[in-house]
Amino acid sequence: MSEIVDAWVRRLKGKLAPVGELTHWQRMVAAFELRRNDLDLVPVAPELDYWQITYAGYSHREIYNDVDKTTDACIRTWADLRTDAIWMYVDISHQIENFIPPEKRPHHFVHRGDKDYLLFKPLAKTIDEAIELYESRAYERYLEGSRAVTHYTPHMLQLLEFQEKMDRIVPVIVGIATPSNYAETLVEVQQFVRWTVTEPKKVKRYLDLALEERLAALDFYGEIARKHGLHFVCLFGGARTWGPRQLREFGYADEIFVQKAVKLFPYVFWHICGHNLPEAMQLLVQWDGIRAVQYDMPYYSQKLRWPEWCESVARLFAGKRCAMNSPTTQVACHGTAEDVRRMVRQFLEATLPHTTAVVMPGCEIDSYSPVENVRAMIEEARRTLLP
Amino acid sequence: MEKAERLQRLAQAVLEMDLEGVGPLVEEALAAGLAPAEILAEGLSAGMRRVGELFKSGEIFMPEVLVSCDVYYRGLEILRPLIRKAGCGATRGKMIIGTIHGDIHSVGKDVAVPVFQAAGYDVIDLGVDVADEKFVEAIREHEPDIVGLGTYMTSTFMHTRETVRAIAEAGLRDRVRIICGGPAVDPAAARRMGADDASDDAWEAVAKLDRLVEELRSARRSA
Numbered sequence: 220m221s222e223i224v225d226a227w228v229r230r231l232k233g234k235l236a237p238v239g240e241l242t243h244w245q246r247m248v249a250a251f252e253l254r255r256n257d258l259d260l261v262p263v264a265p266e267l268d269y270w271q272i273t274y275a276g277y278s279h280r281e282i283y284n285d286v287d288k289t290t291d292a293c294i295r296t297w298a299d300l301r302t303d304a305i306w307m308y309v310d311i312s313h314q315i316e317n318f319i320p321p322e323k324r325p326h327h328f329v330h331r332g333d334k335d336y337l338l339f340k341p342l343a344k345t346i347d348e349a350i351e352l353y354e355s356r357a358y359e360r361y362l363e364g365s366r367a368v369t370h371y372t373p374h375m376l377q378l379l380e381f382q383e384k385m386d387r388i389v390p391v392i393v394g395i396a397t398p399s400n401y402a403e404t405l406v407e408v409q410q411f412v413r414w415t416v417t418e419p420k421k422v423k424r425y426l427d428l429a430l431e432e433r434l435a436a437l438d439f440y441g442e443i444a445r446k447h448g449l450h451f452v453c454l455f456g457g458a459r460t461w462g463p464r465q466l467r468e469f470g471y472a473d474e475i476f477v478q479k480a481v482k483l484f485p486y487v488f489w490h491i492c493g494h495n496l497p498e499a500m501q502l503l504v505q506w507d508g509i510r511a512v513q514y515d516m517p518y519y520s521q522k523l524r525w526p527e528w529c530e531s532v533a534r535l536f537a538g539k540r541c542a543m544n545s546p547t548t549q550v551a552c553h554g555t556a557e558d559v560r561r562m563v564r565q566f567l568e569a570t571l572p573h574t575t576a577v578v579m580p581g582c583e584i585d586s587y588s589p590v591e592n593v594r595a596m597i598e599e600a601r602r603t604l605l606p
Numbered sequence: 607m608e609k610a611e612r613l614q615r616l617a618q619a620v621l622e623m624d625l626e627g628v629g630p631l632v633e634e635a636l637a638a639g640l641a642p643a644e645i646l647a648e649g650l651s652a653g654m655r656r657v658g659e660l661f662k663s664g665e666i667f668m669p670e671v672l673v674s675c676d677v678y679y680r681g682l683e684i685l686r687p688l689i690r691k692a693g694c695g696a697t698r699g700k701m702i703i704g705t706i707h708g709d710i711h712s713v714g715k716d717v718a719v720p721v722f723q724a725a726g727y728d729v730i731d732l733g734v735d736v737a738d739e740k741f742v743e744a745i746r747e748h749e750p751d752i753v754g755l756g757t758y759m760t761s762t763f764m765h766t767r768e769t770v771r772a773i774a775e776a777g778l779r780d781r782v783r784i785i786c787g788g789p790a791v792d793p794a795a796a797r798r799m800g801a802d803d804a805s806d807d808a809w810e811a812v813a814k815l816d817r818l819v820e821e822l823r824s825a826r827r828s829a
Contacts, residue, residue, distance in 0.1 A: 331707065331708040332708070334761070335708050335761055335762075336708070336759065336761055336762075338708055338709075338710060338735065339710070340710070341710075407710070407711075407712075408711070408713060409672065409711070409712050409713045409716055412668060412669040412672060412713075413669065413672050413673055413676065415669050416623060416669050416670060416672075416673045417623075417625065417673060460667065460668035460669065460713065461667065461668075461669065462666065462667025462668065462669060462670065463667070464667075464669075465667070465669055548760050548790070549760055549763075549790050549791075549792060552760045552761075552763075552764065553760075553763075553764070553792055553795035553798075585759075585760040585761045585764070586761060587760070587761055587764045588760075
């Protein structure tokens, strides 16, 4: 029971004007299940995690230790914009603080500004140190009192409580980091990818340990799904700069992780916001159970224009996956509202003839993105006629 | 062994990510009488140029590029003092580069620095999460032609405006050209924030550096 959730439920339940013929939940489900004929509108569900905090009038510092304000920001933003999903707020401290002894935590994270990402320092400088972090099971020893427990979980539970008390008119999306994401984040991606070339055996050991921890984490989320109605899960992939060799040699960890995740949650999608995408997309259509993919732009060197890229993904996904994209986070941040509209249009024109689509930039909306750009994204999705 | 073959082997060491082999190859080339500047330009740097071609054509990927950069550096470490001592270190321009404050990523910078060095630029790397004041101090100390701002997230790219403002407030804006680099950059947005250009491609950026240096020198001559 949460007072902030109950206050919002009292204010909103039964009082919201409908958006289209379906509920937000039904719309997302239809898109994920590739039921094109059942859709009334193109779903739009931008990843607003940081952005919604400042949109709702808070600073990042202000919500850092305040679960109620964090949840309030997410619901307030949704009530205003009526996107087709609510993304919970998440920051890097949720992910890695339980690897750090409590006395060292204050030195590990830096708030640079009210709208800036939380800056963090890597936890290990060598692959041996990284392996030791897992072998010593630091993440278990330091879990209690970490922000995963004090902020992330209660915030997630509040949003799921809202989802359930609102009779599932809108889904809450919870992000869960994959083994590759953890392995890269703990040591800084630039080190990790080097080691895939210079220390492949140790990288395999390291990834195996990350996988073990992540599989155990899925048990926790599975309980949340069973007891609190978690249905929509975004798996945050690392591997953003990997080449084919890395995907071949080390992709197994994420694949095993996915195999377990899709058994626990009905609507699983994959988030890949890096650039080596054509190769990764081929893998993602083979991994059973992923219903949708939130993807980004490919490397500039791959010489693909935006509409061509979107169309090539849509053709690959036809009958298999829902495509989630557009505009790029860069255009959402420093483009104009018309740039945003154009990019959304191009994505939908390229995608809808082949598969279902969700308007959702490949990564989180930056806090500096103008409100009018986010509104333009939503409006363009809402006015698109389905084929 | 012929000179051309030695240089070819050095380029190949960069391409094949031969971290252990590059040092001995550089030493052998020096012992054989090759000039340090020649070893750098026609051996190691030629290898880096080939790495760029293969990266752009999708035959190698970022992990390999990063290790090739490390190989290049390992060779360069041996050559740098010799080149300085020989006084043959004429460069196309001087540059300071750093990842902008609030950002700890360095994948792009780790590639850009050796690419720029291989192209003949004297590059001073200020590291990651570089405060605006540090850029200002570095401009005063090193008197570069170019300031490179590494910005690897959309939000940190937005800090370009503040860094440029700090440089302007220190009265140094006219002395340098400023270029942003990283996957999230956009040239038009960079210019709106007061920088001179931006690039998401280290190899393409070399041509932009050349143009900016030429513009700067031309402006200096006019002044």
